[in-house]
Amino acid sequence: MATIYDIAKAVGVTQTTVANALAGKGNVSEATRQRILKCVQELGYRPNEIARSLAQGKTFTLALILPRISTPFYPEMAEAVEHTAMQHDYQLLLCNTHDDAALGRRYLERLISRWVDGLIVMGASLPLDDIAAQIERGLPVVLCDWQENESPDGIPHVSVDFRQAGVLAAQHLIALGHRQLAVIVDEPMQILRYEGFGAIAQEAGIILPPDYVRQGYSTIESGYTATKTLLTLSPRPTAIFATTDWMALGAMQAVLEVGLRVPGDISIVGLDDIMVSAHISPALTTVAIPKEQLATAAMEILLSQIAGQNDASASVVIPPHLIVRQSTAPVSITG
Amino acid sequence: MATIYDIAKAVGVTQTTVANALAGKGNVSEATRQRILKCVQELGYRPNEIARSLAQGKTFTLALILPRISTPFYPEMAEAVEHTAMQHDYQLLLCNTHDDAALGRRYLERLISRWVDGLIVMGASLPLDDIAAQIERGLPVVLCDWQENESPDGIPHVSVDFRQAGVLAAQHLIALGHRQLAVIVDEPMQILRYEGFGAIAQEAGIILPPDYVRQGYSTIESGYTATKTLLTLSPRPTAIFATTDWMALGAMQAVLEVGLRVPGDISIVGLDDIMVSAHISPALTTVAIPKEQLATAAMEILLSQIAGQNDASASVVIPPHLIVRQSTAPVSITG
DNA sequence: CTGAAAGCGCTAACAT
DNA sequence: ATGTTAGCGCTTTCAG
Numbered sequence: 252m253a254t255i256y257d258i259a260k261a262v263g264v265t266q267t268t269v270a271n272a273l274a275g276k277g278n279v280s281e282a283t284r285q286r287i288l289k290c291v292q293e294l295g296y297r298p299n300e301i302a303r304s305l306a307q308g309k310t311f312t313l314a315l316i317l318p319r320i321s322t323p324f325y326p327e328m329a330e331a332v333e334h335t336a337m338q339h340d341y342q343l344l345l346c347n348t349h350d351d352a353a354l355g356r357r358y359l360e361r362l363i364s365r366w367v368d369g370l371i372v373m374g375a376s377l378p379l380d381d382i383a384a385q386i387e388r389g390l391p392v393v394l395c396d397w398q399e400n401e402s403p404d405g406i407p408h409v410s411v412d413f414r415q416a417g418v419l420a421a422q423h424l425i426a427l428g429h430r431q432l433a434v435i436v437d438e439p440m441q442i443l444r445y446e447g448f449g450a451i452a453q454e455a456g457i458i459l460p461p462d463y464v465r466q467g468y469s470t471i472e473s474g475y476t477a478t479k480t481l482l483t484l485s486p487r488p489t490a491i492f493a494t495t496d497w498m499a500l501g502a503m504q505a506v507l508e509v510g511l512r513v514p515g516d517i518s519i520v521g522l523d524d525i526m527v528s529a530h531i532s533p534a535l536t537t538v539a540i541p542k543e544q545l546a547t548a549a550m551e552i553l554l555s556q557i558a559g560q561n562d563a564s565a566s567v568v569i570p571p572h573l574i575v576r577q578s579t580a581p582v583s584i585t586g
Numbered sequence: 587m588a589t590i591y592d593i594a595k596a597v598g599v600t601q602t603t604v605a606n607a608l609a610g611k612g613n614v615s616e617a618t619r620q621r622i623l624k625c626v627q628e629l630g631y632r633p634n635e636i637a638r639s640l641a642q643g644k645t646f647t648l649a650l651i652l653p654r655i656s657t658p659f660y661p662e663m664a665e666a667v668e669h670t671a672m673q674h675d676y677q678l679l680l681c682n683t684h685d686d687a688a689l690g691r692r693y694l695e696r697l698i699s700r701w702v703d704g705l706i707v708m709g710a711s712l713p714l715d716d717i718a719a720q721i722e723r724g725l726p727v728v729l730c731d732w733q734e735n736e737s738p739d740g741i742p743h744v745s746v747d748f749r750q751a752g753v754l755a756a757q758h759l760i761a762l763g764h765r766q767l768a769v770i771v772d773e774p775m776q777i778l779r780y781e782g783f784g785a786i787a788q789e790a791g792i793i794l795p796p797d798y799v800r801q802g803y804s805t806i807e808s809g810y811t812a813t814k815t816l817l818t819l820s821p822r823p824t825a826i827f828a829t830t831d832w833m834a835l836g837a838m839q840a841v842l843e844v845g846l847r848v849p850g851d852i853s854i855v856g857l858d859d860i861m862v863s864a865h866i867s868p869a870l871t872t873v874a875i876p877k878e879q880l881a882t883a884a885m886e887i888l889l890s891q892i893a894g895q896n897d898a899s900a901s902v903v904i905p906p907h908l909i910v911r912q913s914t915a916p917v918s919i920t921g
Numbered sequence: 922c923t924g925a926a927a928g929c930g931c932t933a934a935c936a937t
Numbered sequence: 938a939t940g941t942t943a944g945c946g947c948t949t950t951c952a953g
Contacts (some may be wrong), residue, residue, distance in 0.1 A: 254946055265924050270948070278922050300699045301645065304636045305929045315680065319665070321861065326661035331656070333682045342696065345650070345680040347668045354672075361677065364635040425942035471865050502866055507867040514792075526656065530806050530835055531866050532842045589930055600940050605932070613938050637930035639947045 253294040261291050273298070304366065313553065314362045316346040317373040322469060323525040324540075325373065325498055328396065331546030332371060339554060341368070348376040356381055363390070369553045371395050375440045379403065391556035396540070397551040399443035407556065409548040409567040416538040416571040417447025417492075420520045423536070424490045425455050425575055428582040429518060433463040433488035435477045435498050440469075444494040444522060448546060450481065463488060467498045474501025489517060489582045496528045496537055498523035503535070503578065514580035524574060533577035544569050588629040597625050608633070639701065648888065649697045651681040651690065652708040657804060658832055658860040659875075660708065665730065666821040666881030667706060674702070674889060683711040691716055698725070704888045706730050708774045714738065726891035730884040731875070734778035742891065744883040744902040751780025751873040751906040752827075755855045758871070758908055759825045760790050764853060768798040768823035770812045775804075779829040779857060798823060802833045808837025817844060822856050824852060824917045831856035831863045831872055838870070838913065849915035859909060868912035879904050 259269045264283060272279045272287045279287075290296075304310040315332055317325050329345075336343050344367060346582045348355035355377045362370065369391035375398035386392050386406060394408035424432060432452055445464070452459055462484055467479035473538060474493050478501065481488055491506075493499035494578055499521030506517050513533055521528060523540035548567045557563070590608075594601045599618060607614045607622045614622075625631075639645040647886060650667055652660050664680075671678050679702060683690035688711045697705065704726035707717060710733035721727050721741060729743035759767060767787055771780045780799070787794055797819055800812035809828050815835065816823055826841075828834035834856030841852050848854055848868055859874035883902045890900070 256946075265950090266947080267925080268923055271923085280922060283922085297695065297699045299640075299701065299946050300696075301636060301639045301701050302929090305634075305640050305931090306946080306948040308929070310636065312679075320655075320668070321665040323658070323661075323862070326658075326664075329661075329680065330654070330656040330682055334684075337682075341698070343680045344647075345664065345668055345678045347665055347672075349669075360632065361635075364632045364634050365677070366634065443725065446949090455650045466642045471861065475865070500862065504865045504867060520950075527658070527835065527862055530810070530839045532839060559757055587930095591930075601931080602933090602941080603939055606939085615938060618938085634930050637945090638932075640947090641930080641932040643945075679924095 252299075253296040253298070255298070258287065258290045258294055258296055260288050261294065271510075297580075300345060308366070310366050311341055311354055311366055312344055312365065312367045313341045313342045313369050313371060314346050314358075315371050315373070316348060316358065316376045318350045318376045318469075320347050320349055322347065323494065323527065324523045324542075327525060328373060328542050328546060331543045332395070332550065335547050335550040339550065340425055346376075350376075352378055357561065363388075363392045369393070369557050371549055371553060372397070374398060379406075382406065382579075391553055393549045393553040393556065395545055398440040400439040400441075405573070407546055407552050407570070409552060411540050411545070411571050412568050413443040413571075414447035414450075415498045416522055416540075417444040417449070417494075418451050419538050419571065419573045420492045420522065421448040421451035423529070423579065424492065424518060424520060424573065425451065425457070427490075427518065427579060429490035430455075430457050430582070431486050431489045432457060432459060433481045433484075433491045434459065434490065435467040435481075435493040437467045437469045437473075437494060437498070437500060441494045448492055467493065467495075469495055469497065471501040471504075473496050474498030475505045478502040478505035482506070482511070486531075487517075490579070491517060492520045492522075494522050496523040496525045499535055499537070499578075500527070503531070504508070513578050515583060518579040518582075520579060522571075529576065536576045536579040537574055538571045538575050540571055541569055566569070587632075590631070590802050593622065593625045593629055593631050596629065618743060625705045638681060639753065643701070645701050645703055646676055647679055647700070647702045648676045649679045649681050649693075649702045649705050650708070651683060651693065651705060651711045653683055653685045653711045653804075655682050657778045658862065659858045659877075661831065662860060663877050663881060666878050667730070667885065670882050670885040674799070674885065678915040681711075685711075687713055688911070694720065702896045704728070704892050706884055706888060707732070709733060714741075715751040717741065720788050726888055728884045728888040728891065730880055733775040735776075742887050742900055744880055744887060744904070746875050746880070746906050747903050748776070748906075749782035751857055751875075752779040752784070752829075754777075754906065754908045755827045756783040756786035756790075758910065758914065759785065759827065759855060762825075762853065762914060764825035765790075765792050765917070766798075766821050766824045767792060767794060768800070768816045768819075769794065770800045770802040770809055770816075770826065770828040770837060772802045772804045772808075772829060772833070775868070783827055791912065793798050802828065802830075803831065804830055806832050806836040806839075809833030811836075813837040813840035817841070822852075825855070825914070826852060827855045827857075829857050831858040831860045831870060834870055834872070834913075835862070835866070838866070838868075848913050853914040853917075855914060856871035857906075864911065870905060871911045871914040872909055873906045873908050875906055876904055
């Protein structure tokens with residue numbers, strides 16, 4: 252691999268001149284610049300980013316930390332983040348914590364050793380304390396789509412108004428006449444989604460008994476299992492709000508499997524708007540998270556942090572919106 | 587950030603001793619080792635991987651290059667690859683080419699500058715020439731789940747026997763009595779899947795007219811669109827083989843949308859076995875790709891390449907297997 | 922406009 | 938068992 256010194260020697264100048272020529276700064280005569288460029292071509296020279304990183308203390312690498320890349324929603328977010336990162340000439344280190352705090356911490360240590368320029372932490376992939384500790388040390392961090400049960404005070408974050416997401420889901424179902432409501436929620440992480448939903452239900456005079464609020468684990472299987480239980484309840488719920496689309500798909504599977512209809516017998520609302528939701532039958536009504544917006548907002552904040560603008564906590568909250576598809580309908584009269 | 591020199595000074599020894607103590611090699615007395623370890627704790631010292639990389643010419647970073655992380659199948663593969671990489675203390679750089687050769691090439695240049703230790707290239711995310719050029723330069727590369735239209739002779743790769751995958755799909759449908767077959771395939775990349783399918787059809791005396799073989803683009807929308815066209819054909823196909831599950835989901839949407847039943851009127855077979863396929867209604871019959879196996883095999887080959895074992899082309903081909911679910915059934919008598 | 926020299930934080934021979 | 942000394946390939950003052 253050719254080094255800057257190699258081409259300096261070949262051209263008959265010093266490293267400094269080559270560096271200046273390539274960086275486009277300093278004063279280099281057009282003549283020598285051309286000779287240098289030509290030589291760079293011929294020797295196939297590529298600057299060594301590692302050396303550059305060491306010299307500059309900057310790696311142009313960002314870490315994308317998320318709970319589980321195989322869970323839909325995250326790959327869609329990852330694509331959006333990667334896209335904007337690329338536009339800013341940053342590379343992304345993929346850190347999949349598998350919902351394991353210990354693994355997440357291990358990743359974090361490595362990332363620090365690697366001198367990544369910043370962290371994008373999604374979901375609940377890392378304990379807040381560990382993150383705060385890194386911020387303390389001066390590492391730029393932005394939380395993206397953060398879990399709702401811990402308040403990231405003082406930590407820059409971009410997120411969705413999850414409480415409002417729950418509100419939208421509830422308003423929609425109640426407007427359709429549903430009063431036997433059920434919820435599947437991955438608590439405590441997604442508590443706000445549930446709170447928003449519950450608040451509107453209460454306003455409408457609807458009680459959500461504990462049995463009708465099931466614990467989910469953000470997997471499709473957990474949505475399925477929770478729903479199987481919900482279906483044994485009497486009176487049977489006429490509508491189910493699952494706090495992620497992925498769980499909602501499991502819920503739908505469970506309902507259809509026992510021979511009930513969606514939305515004929517049971518309406519289902521999800522949250523996220525993952526790609527597949529629009530293409531299943533019946534297509535899933537859901538509260539959409541604007542993923543591109545989240546990603547670009549997160550990147551902007553992170554980059555300004557890196558640039559040294561210490562907007563202590565320049566956070567952004569993006570409103571979600573309801574997308575009505577075929578999985579919800581007015582409550583049936585016979586229901 | 588504390589350096590190795592800082593703790594050397596603090597403890598009252600030299601860098602070498604500290605390095606030896608931390609690396610566990612060389613001879614360091616237990617006493618000083620303890621003092622060093624203590625000091626490391628206190629100062630919160632973390633070795634600088636960048637400096638280490640520069641000194642060793644090794645970055646412990648691998649690049650995962652894929653066409654589109656948001657397309658299901660890739661995140662599932664990515665998780666498997668990331669998992670095995672982590673086990674071997676490698677970090678993964680996520681490179682999403684968006685099916686854009688120019689972008690892919692740009693990524694490649696950066697990766698070279700970054701001195702990544704190796705490349706895992708999935709799907710058809712990079713021109714074979716560019717890859718070959720890097721191998722020429724000595725960069726370890728392994729193709730994983732490579733496209734089928736170009737033969738990666740001499741390049742290490744792990745893949746699935748895609749021809750056999752097509753065979754399994756055809757055999758299954760034909761055994762169910764289907765003779766009006768249709769295919770949706772992302773050619774030329776996935777040509778083998780189609781060839782395997784076509785060969786079995788031909789053996790059974792079934793002709794696949796050009797109209798019944800539609801071009802897909804690995805998106806759910808393209809599966810949908812292609813199917814809409816297929817449904818206008820006369821005679822109408824009684825079975826559709828989509829060469830990826832993702833396209834199969836689009837096909838299913840199209841069939842159900844016009845009021846036909848799956849599998850009552852039309853059977854559908856996919857390929858990949860992405861997670862969601864087992865949970866939709868009807869659950870998708872598909873030819874499964876063993877993703878964990880692919881990932882671990884790819885990593886093994888890559889690591890042995892990195893270790894210098896130049897098994898010119900130690901490639902692996904893994905057999906796929908059929909998973910019969912609810913989207914296929916015997917051809918209806920009235921059909 | 923170009924050159925010399927120091928330094929980023931670590932590894933790795935080679936000495937002592 | 939510990940110290941000395943060169944690099945790795947680049948950036949970055951400071952001189953000429």
